[in-house]
Amino acid sequence: MNTDHLRALAAAVDEGTFDSAADALRISGSAFSQRIKALEKDAGQVLLTRTVPVGTTSAGDRMLRLARQVAVLEDETRRSLGRGTGGRTVLSVAVNADSLATWFVEVLRQAATWDDAVLQLHLEDQEHTHELLRSGSVIAAVTEHPAPVSGCISMELGTMDYHAVAASSLLDRHRGEDGTVDFGAVPVQDFGTRDNLQRSRLAAWRAGRVEDSAAPTAEPPRHQVPTVGGFNAAVAAGLGWGMIPAGQLPEGVLEGTHPDLVTIPQLGQSRVPLHWQRWSAGTEALDRLTAAVQQAARTMI
Numbered sequence: 001m002n003t004d005h006l007r008a009l010a011a012a013v014d015e016g017t018f019d020s021a022a023d024a025l026r027i028s029g030s031a032f033s034q035r036i037k038a039l040e041k042d043a044g045q046v047l048l049t050r051t052v053p054v055g056t057t058s059a060g061d062r063m064l065r066l067a068r069q070v071a072v073l074e075d076e077t078r079r080s081l082g083r084g085t086g087g088r089t090v091l092s093v094a095v096n097a098d099s100l101a102t103w104f105v106e107v108l109r110q111a112a113t114w115d116d117a118v119l120q121l122h123l124e125d126q127e128h129t130h131e132l133l134r135s136g137s138v139i140a141a142v143t144e145h146p147a148p149v150s151g152c153i154s155m156e157l158g159t160m161d162y163h164a165v166a167a168s169s170l171l172d173r174h175r176g177e178d179g180t181v182d183f184g185a186v187p188v189q190d191f192g193t194r195d196n197l198q199r200s201r202l203a204a205w206r207a208g209r210v211e212d213s214a215a216p217t218a219e220p221p222r223h224q225v226p227t228v229g230g231f232n233a234a235v236a237a238g239l240g241w242g243m244i245p246a247g248q249l250p251e252g253v254l255e256g257t258h259p260d261l262v263t264i265p266q267l268g269q270s271r272v273p274l275h276w277q278r279w280s281a282g283t284e285a286l287d288r289l290t291a292a293v294q295q296a297a298r299t300m301i
Contacts, residue, residue, distance in 0.1 A: 003074055005039035006067035008032055009047060013064060016053035039063070056135070065136030065151060069281050072139065076283045079116070089285040092120040094129035094141035097191065098160065099274065101228040102247045103300025104142070110292040117285040125194045126272060133277055139286060140278035142293075148277055155290075157274040157297035164201055164267035165253060166241035167260055183267065187221040187240035191231055197243040201267045236261060243270060247300070
């Protein structure tokens with residue numbers, strides 16, 4: 001397939017409109033439209049929705065992944081032949097916030113020494129990062145899904161342990177006369193709308209209770225705090241209980257000696273497996289990034 005046509009497809013998605021994409025490629029609007037039409041004719045299917053912003057059809061998703069792979073491979077090959085423009089290889093990566101705040105920092109330290117590549121990080125929950133890989137938005141992802149996305153390879157990284165944590169004052173406010181806490185009423189914190197860690201622990205707690213099956217199921221108040229620092233600070237402030245990675249727990253929480261925070265045995269902990277999925281079509285920069293991720297994961301997870 002014509003690489004100029006594939007680059008036009010990627011530009012349309014990145015820029016949002018045909019006019020902006022044409023400007024980015026420094027060609028006329030009519031020339032840009034001809035490239036998209038030629039690519040759709042070659043594929044035999046409609047690839048883009050003519051909306052604002054431009055979207056992709058299911059066939060367009062598959063073609064977009066190819067377009068980004070071709071662009072990266074072509075640019076790196078041109079540089080190796082001394083015909084590059086002097087730009088850097090763009091390494092777009094999907095990573096979950098907790099990894100980025102802990103062990104992935106070591107990857108950033110290594111990337112800081114590279115003079116031929118730049119990182120573009122996309123934050124998403126580890127349950128959903130593979131969706132960005134499938135759509136072609138990124139070339140690699142930290143994900144909990146072991147099955148490789150089509151055209152990718154998957155590597156096991158390790159697991160992250162999450163503990164249910166709350167401020168002692170929060171639990172005391174919801175403690176009954178018999179000393180027990182009804183977690184169906186205790187406020188919960190979620191990182192985002194797609195964060196299922198707290199929901200899964202609450203569901204496990206409910207499943208383990210011995211109670212009248214006809215009794216109504218309580219739904220606790222749910223707060224949303226979408227930054228790692230803010231989430232942990234909100235737990236410490238007593239806003240709600242939440243699942244916090246072991247590597248982010250203040251000293252004394254696991255040992256039971258922290259003055260304000262406690263783990264919640266009734267809700268337990270979760271072990272989240274992490275995998276590194278990347279394009280199987282490798283480039284030197286992507287291979288180097290993969291090595292950095294594997295090294296960081298071995299020492300930090």
